[in-house]
Amino acid sequence: MSKPDYVEIVEEVFYKYKDKKTEEFKYLGKNVVRWDAIAKITGQPIFTADLLKLVKNPVFVYSVRTKYAHAKVKGVDYSDALKYPGVLAVFTAKDVPGINDVGYVIPDQPLLADRKVRYIGDTVALVVAESLENAREAGELVQVDYEPLKVYLDPLEIIDPETLEEKPHELIHDERGTDILTRYKIRVGDVEKAFKEAAVVVENKYETPFQEHAYIEPEAAIAIPEPDGGVTIYAKTQCPFDTRKAVANVLGLPFNMVRVIAPALGGGFGGAEDVGNEIAAKVALVATRLKRPAALIHTREESIIGHTKRHRTISWYRHAAARDGTLLAVEAKVILDKGAYASLGPFVAWRAVVHSTGPYKVRNAKVDVVAVYTNKIPGGAFRGFGNPQVTFPVERQMDLLAEELGMDPVELRLKNVLRNGDRTVHGQLLDHGVGAEEVIKKAVELSGWYEKRRLYASLTGPVRRGIGIAIFYHGNSIGAEGADYSSASVIIQRDGSIIFRTGLTDMGQGAIQGLINILAEVLGVPPNYIKVEAADTAATPDAGPTVASRSTAMGGNATLVAAYKLRQRLNKLAAELLGCGSPDDVVIEAPKVYCKDDPSHAITWRELVEQAFWKGVPLQEFGFYRAPPAEWDEETGTGAPYFTYTYGAIVSDVEVDLETGVVRVKEATTVYDIGRVINRTGAELHAIGGYIQGMGYALMEDLYYDSEGRLMNNNLSTYHIPTARDVPEKFNVYFVEAGYYHAPFGAKGLGEPSIVAIAPSIANAVVNALRSKQANKLVNKHPLTPDYVYGLIKKAGVKP
């Protein structure tokens, strides 16, 4: 069977430029100013809520949320709310014309609660009024008759951590008959035997916290009813095509009657997946019913209780190694605290199981990952998507092992890390493009690892320094989660300017710039010829979701395919016009186009475009790419889960105040193998921005609930994220480029990877600062808050 042309194009380009250094390209790997920078630094109305100024006569939608974390809903009386000034309507579950569900992966989440509420955040009714204030006030008059049920906040009340069996309890999802959402496993080799033969075994229990995205733009959505009965929605959503599907389901409309436009997003980090669907469905429901534009704008507090979080996890890990440090086996149990709804939990759990043994050669493994419902804000997508939760225990375990073996943590990792020609724990052959060893070596060099390990070991006094490393790998794109495809369209205009469209969104991460760079490089035009249209289900091709670090690799492939085809046609035409020996001899350095042996005889780019127009050479192209199929055996956890992996090594250098337990990061080194640097600015911003977000996860961020399931820290003074004054003084950033042949010029993703190993690197650095074997074992969860660190300093008997 022959390969599809798009696969051939991507491979051809990869091999053609494989040995070309990134600095030799014209636009690839350069610090190009992003396409939307000027709109942003001039304060243009580009975010959803800004667009309200363009909308006449809108109504405002307020979500009345439950005050109980777990209860039966016996009735909703909104007669008083209807009488409140300015109130136009109140909608409840019975008003949903289509399917009352916005569950992302499985249909377990009503848009408007019907029989039950399952966490404090579930919407019971929508109040619609002439002003947001009035809608909010009237919301307080909605009377709901609840029958409270037992509230479950700890997954261990629901699952037995020994057997992983479900305990008898009052079901949160009675309709499913179980509160175990999903189970994944790996069964490879003979774990029992390996443990018996091992020279060293280390084991520990670990916990990772919930994390709130805390994007600075709270959610907003505006729906405008269309004359044909359809609806156009502007919403904060990462995935407009998924949002369209959700809205179409709720309204009972075909896809082509629902148009979703994703304007600029003020941050997403995965958080703007489900909630985008939910808010879009709410305003669409109102707009189509009242035939008026409908707007919904969340406050910070509504945002925090209203969108999903990074899952909290509890895990138990056992590692076995030979005396020389060779890893022999990994045994693990990981429980994901799911919160009230599945959201993307099944996929998160799957990514967790795939990465559960780290970027190491592991021949024997027994891993179970279970996602368990609780009455808390649902866990969902968050940059890293299950991988940070397993990388923390794995990388802590490696440091426990290193200590047991008397090895340097770097040496232990180098001994076991995956290299070209190795197989992953799932049996996947990594035949090329594995830069794991190189990232470790580079990080060690840039951070001054060995000198600092020596120096810090001799420090005394109440303030200690420590340095720690953590490494990881991260499967690119969605892998075996689903169909993995992408697309893009390029239209060259009569004046030579270019319109670029893709269904991938920009939530601030800037991946679109990578696509522009690819397009510019291949066509030979400067990036400032190219205009990017916002993702719009009516105008841009479906490029799959903007998730999973897939934009540069998957979107980049689609862009590359479109650009390649256009370039072929233009080369052919230019060769005829200029009399070049072969189309391959055509050089486009817009505005100049010439044959490579005669630069003085040139036409302009605009002339070439004009000629193409009159000669009927199509100036538009549609690029499509479908990833090679992923394989996964549910029984054994083997196969080829992702087509390729990003590798990284992080070194953190911290200061620990032994008297207070306060930890501050002084210097950070991040080295990533991203195949090929396509968008250097974006890559560096991720290497640093991802670190800062990961530092928050490591040191300060967590959600706190009271016993009834109410979130205690629902604003930005109680939910701490790093400020300008918390940023480390120094960053060392480096990219390894071990190209991958199914990606544009070899490029791999960095969006999610940039947070995966930050927390364990910081935890390992703290342990190094404490210089205590007991502390090594006690550092088994984060955030490493001052009280937690202080407590373990005391327990371990570390003295200033």
Next chain:
Amino acid sequence: MVKVTLTVNNVKYELDVPPLERLIDTLRYRLGFTSVKEGCGRGECGSCIVLVNGNPVHSCLALTSRLDGAEITTLEGLAPAGKMHAIQVAYIEARGVQCGFCTPSFIMVTKALLDRVSDPDDKTIREWHSSVLCRCGSYPYYFEAVKRAAKYLKEGKVYFDEREVREKYHLKVLAR
């Protein structure tokens, strides 16, 4: 209702506002200055910072009714029409812009800082920039932008031609 006269970006507005109307709502929804963003409504995120009589102020905590006679500057008014302020150019060149939601406030804080300290050191920049939260983690790039802006201003380069900046970094009208 309270009658107030505000000068916003050098234009005088006579308004009748409810006593508790927040400055952010006046600016965003009454007058259409959308560079002013609401991220928390509690003076925590700093996305709504504007200059009131030259001071950086959280417009979500300020009441319009109390600001009779005040001079207010938002990002839209940082440079005259057709121009771009050196601070804006510095922010483009420092390459720190990601989602851009907090960026207008960082620029306004930078203006307030550089109006007072022409050559701020790292510690001072961090202190002033702690006024705004950035979840993308662009902070180090924004520190750099302040230094770049300080340099431009010292060299007497306050305003740049907007079209030139646009063409240099953004969309271009192509020569025939």
Next chain:
Amino acid sequence: MVGIELVSIYKPKSLSDALEFLDKNAPDVKPIAGGTELLLLIRDKKIKPPKYLLDLYPLKKQLSYVKVENGIVRIGALTTVYELSQSILHRDKRFAGFVDVYDKFGTMALRFEATIGGNLNAATQYSDYITLMLVFDASVRLESVKGVRELKLSEFVLDKRKTALNPNELVTEVVFREPPLDSSSSFVKFDRREILIAGIVTEATYLHLEGDTIKDVRISFDMVAGRRIPARALKTEEFLRGKSFTSDLLEEAAEKVLPSEMSRVTDWWTTADYRLEMSKVSLKRGLKLAYERVKGVR
């Protein structure tokens, strides 16, 4: 917010006009200074919107100052935190505690809005200027149409969000005696991050030395016992006074004396035990910092 449309705002022409308005309309009136606290209390529904807001901005010229006259430090109630930083209080080592409070106060932008009077009136354990000025033994000046009275800060702050201010009175000034030359002060506050924090504990120190002998000392915390408002650690002060400043002494004060007058609470943020331990550490650090400042080492 229910009822916000009923609120009206009054802009006084002078201080006496403001006091008359207060007198006439109390208790249905709330004075508003920087607004950083009051508007949030209304938004969070922790207080009912008042019938009138008394806008204090018109009094800004009159009530915004820092003066040292005849051995008395006077701070106008409408002085913003930023304005404090531009005053002598940030230039003279005796007042170094002001620099410490400023460094951890809100964020830079909030310091342009928040006023000293507003911070004192908020009367919570997070009112860092209360904690600080307790160690300067400060008093607040309360004015009404009936006249003026001065109250010690410790008598002014009664409980969380509760002060001795009568509804017809306005805080116009905070005053304290200018400390002697061989004295200094400090303030300790830390949390998970550097800024925009409540502080796990906060502590303020005033230290007057004669050679190495502690001639006088005052210490306060965000809370000491029972009520969640800043208060002095009087027993600890008593223990330290007159003794020679040594690290053993600090240790003894922290471990033996302070716990006898300190009681802390556990909440979702952290535990009482940890807060007690950090109270000890803060005490020692605050004293040491003030000591080094007197000696000119810092």
